[in-house]
Amino acid sequence: MGKILVFAEHTNGKLKRSSQELLQAAAASGNTVVAVAFGSHAGDVTAALGHNGASEVHVVKDASLDAYNPEAFTANIAAIIGKVQPTIILASASSTGKDLFPRVAARLGVGVASDCTTLTISGDNVTAVKPMYSGKCFATVNFENSAVKIVLMRANQLPVAAADTSKTANVVEHAAAAADLKTLIKEIVKGASEKLDLTEANIVVSGGRGLKEAANFKILNDLADVLGATVGASRAVVDAGWVGHGMQVGQTGKTVAPTLYIAVGISGAIQHLAGMSGSKVIVAINSDANAPIFQKATYGIVGDALDIVPKLTEEFKKALH
Ligand code: FAD
Numbered sequence: 001m002g003k004i005l006v007f008a009e010h011t012n013g014k015l016k017r018s019s020q021e022l023l024q025a026a027a028a029s030g031n032t033v034v035a036v037a038f039g040s041h042a043g044d045v046t047a048a049l050g051h052n053g054a055s056e057v058h059v060v061k062d063a064s065l066d067a068y069n070p071e072a073f074t075a076n077i078a079a080i081i082g083k084v085q086p087t088i089i090l091a092s093a094s095s096t097g098k099d100l101f102p103r104v105a106a107r108l109g110v111g112v113a114s115d116c117t118t119l120t121i122s123g124d125n126v127t128a129v130k131p132m133y134s135g136k137c138f139a140t141v142n143f144e145n146s147a148v149k150i151v152l153m154r155a156n157q158l159p160v161a162a163a164d165t166s167k168t169a170n171v172v173e174h175a176a177a178a179a180d181l182k183t184l185i186k187e188i189v190k191g192a193s194e195k196l197d198l199t200e201a202n203i204v205v206s207g208g209r210g211l212k213e214a215a216n217f218k219i220l221n222d223l224a225d226v227l228g229a230t231v232g233a234s235r236a237v238v239d240a241g242w243v244g245h246g247m248q249v250g251q252t253g254k255t256v257a258p259t260l261y262i263a264v265g266i267s268g269a270i271q272h273l274a275g276m277s278g279s280k281v282i283v284a285i286n287s288d289a290n291a292p293i294f295q296k297a298t299y300g301i302v303g304d305a306l307d308i309v310p311k312l313t314e315e316f317k318k319a320l321h
Pocket of ligand 1: 207208209210211233234235236237248249250251252253254264265266267268269270271272275285286287288291303304305306
């Protein structure tokens with residue numbers, strides 16, 4: 001049995017569900033679980049890391065690591081890997097994970113499997129499944145001759161049990177490693193509609209060209225407010241400038257796997273399906289009964305979204321509040 005290093009992502013000290021998934025999967029494998037967290041709020045997340053299975057936590061509480069910076073994160077994670085000497089590294093296939101870990105893999109000369117949807121850990125061996133060609137086929141990935149095996153998992157793919165608050169972790173603090181910075185983050189501007197990162201959301205309500213105009217996203221925001229959902233979009237409406245690119249779901253946008261995905265006025269092009277077909281329940285609202293989205297939908301409503309969505313919002317309000 002070796003050590004599994006989990007790269008913990010958090011929002012201002014609140015551990016992301018995707019990291020909880022990884023910690024619990026690592027702990028269930030019987031390996032020693034070591035977590036690493038960066039940023040000035042990293043100290044706030046150490047208890048949660050212990051509750052979810054880490055026995056040792058490495059933190060670099062440095063404000064230079066509050067926002068993702070490729071050079072700074074690569075230098076710091078490489079320093080921690082050098083100290084921990086893990087056999088397996090688990091991270092989320094978030095935009096940070098997908099940018100950071102190929103750099104780390106190249107630096108260490110080891111393999112990385114990105115965007116995986118299933119994970120099996122047996123001793124020091126890892127097998128992961130990753131969708132390819134927009135989910136048209138699946139590759140089973142094993143590692144050979146790789147001293148460290150890096151797996152990046154999509155969020156919402158692994159179960160999360162209640163955290164065990166009796167478990168604690170030893171915390172090791174490090175000073176930030178020196179890095180040759182080529183980029184500097186000056187400001188992060190968050191999209192107004194993005195309450196919770198799309199990739200983390202349990203319910204996503206997405207809108208497409210069937211909404212007719214940008215102003216009609218209001219009815220999606222109203223529905224999302226009642227359901228506690230995050231609003232997404234198809235590329236057609238992002239390209240039209242109705243909403244920001246951060247909201248795009250699909251092959252060239254974000255991959256989501258919520259419990260409930262409501263597609264409103266979205267045709268269901270293969271590139272859109274690539275980003276949401278892993279959702280547990282899909283509800284489609286479309287005026288065209290032959291729209292391809294209905295082939296993927298668990299439940300379908302044929303009709304005018306501008307008429308149906310406000311009625312749904314009213315009914316959910318009555319039922320939930
Ligand atoms: P449309 O295809 O125009 O569909 C609108 C739908 O609304 C129709 O089904 C229509 O029946 C319905 N409708 C119309 N009026 C109403 C109404 N009143 N009420 C209810 N329904 C109504 N797309 C993505 O989404 N994400 C991606 O990441 C992405 N990446 C791409 C990458 C590449 C390389 C390429 C080539 C394309 C990509 N696309 C992506 C674009 C994709 O092919 C589609 O063009 C896009 O998804 C269509 O968006 P849409 O469903 O909103 O619009």
